[in-house]
Amino acid sequence: MYKVGITGGIGSGKTTVCKVFEVLGIPVFYADTEAKNIMIQDALLIEGIKSTFGKESYFEDGKLNNKHIAGIVFNNEAQLAKLNALVHPAVFRAFDVWEEQVNPNVPYTLKEAALLFESGSYTMCDTTILVTAPLDIKLKRVMQRDQVTADQVTARIDKQLSDDEKAKLANHFIRNDEEHSIIEQVLALHQQFLEIVTDLQISK
Ligand SMILES: CC(C)(COP(=O)(O)OP(=O)(O)OC[C@H]1O[C@@H](n2cnc3c(N)ncnc32)[C@H](O)[C@@H]1O)[C@@H](O)C(=O)NCCC(=O)NCCS
Ligand SMILES: Nc1ncnc2c1ncn2[C@@H]1O[C@H](COP(=O)(O)OP(=O)(O)OP(=O)(O)O)[C@@H](O)[C@H]1O
Numbered sequence: 001m002y003k004v005g006i007t008g009g010i011g012s013g014k015t016t017v018c019k020v021f022e023v024l025g026i027p028v029f030y031a032d033t034e035a036k037n038i039m040i041q042d043a044l045l046i047e048g049i050k051s052t053f054g055k056e057s058y059f060e061d062g063k064l065n066n067k068h069i070a071g072i073v074f075n076n077e078a079q080l081a082k083l084n085a086l087v088h089p090a091v092f093r094a095f096d097v098w099e100e101q102v103n104p105n106v107p108y109t110l111k112e113a114a115l116l117f118e119s120g121s122y123t124m125c126d127t128t129i130l131v132t133a134p135l136d137i138k139l140k141r142v143m144q145r146d147q148v149t150a151d152q153v154t155a156r157i158d159k160q161l162s163d164d165e166k167a168k169l170a171n172h173f174i175r176n177d178e179e180h181s182i183i184e185q186v187l188a189l190h191q192q193f194l195e196i197v198t199d200l201q202i203s204k
Contacts (some may be wrong), residue, residue, distance in 0.1 A: 002108040007116035008131030011138035013176035031113035130170035
């Protein structure tokens, strides 16, 4: 199955863009959401997180204490590396299981991941899309969506590759600012992917 990786900095709008692809019938694997599911379901991972970041990493009802973990890892590179090393391999495995179960008649699948390039998972995709938006728009969107401060958003931005670095690795681009329509850009890319997949099938 042809695999398209999609990424973008915090608040760039990658999830919003993926919802448009879903309307076109394209299955999307949401790595960030999956990471959160695994973090409350996988007993070994839960143990690893508790022993690394403390028992307060979980509430009594088993829910993840996002704020506690975010407060530690986004202020300390070494702690973030530990969290990534615990969570990312489990997310890679979950993607493989998900791919096996996808309807084989769909033309391609999308993998949405905030850290597609940083984690190296782009190497397992056939092509990639980078969603970009100006910094002031990203800050405004995330502060409004998550009720957080500009400093909290900036702490995460600082832990991700810059858009310039990501652009060197990306194959396709979607601009999600106030001047460009996401829908038109998604439709154009969808058409391109359908043509690529058809060409690949003919040359088989
Ligand atoms: C630290 C956690 C608990 C904070 O939860 P919170 O609800 O505040 O954030 P959420 O998961 O919705 O992520 C929002 C955005 O933060 C940024 N972000 C999340 N994790 C990371 C990370 N490891 N490194 C850099 N940025 C990150 C991304 O832009 C992401 O889209 C959570 O992000 C987490 O468990 N992260 C580790 C897993 C991970 O790496 N996920 C991302 C890719 S699989
Ligand atoms: N073109 C747009 N116009 C208006 N609001 C938008 C647009 N694109 C995204 N948003 C809003 O901005 C916020 C961030 O978008 P979204 O959640 O899709 O970003 P993301 O890149 O997935 O973020 P994160 O990395 O934090 O998961 C959301 O509240 C979304 O509804």
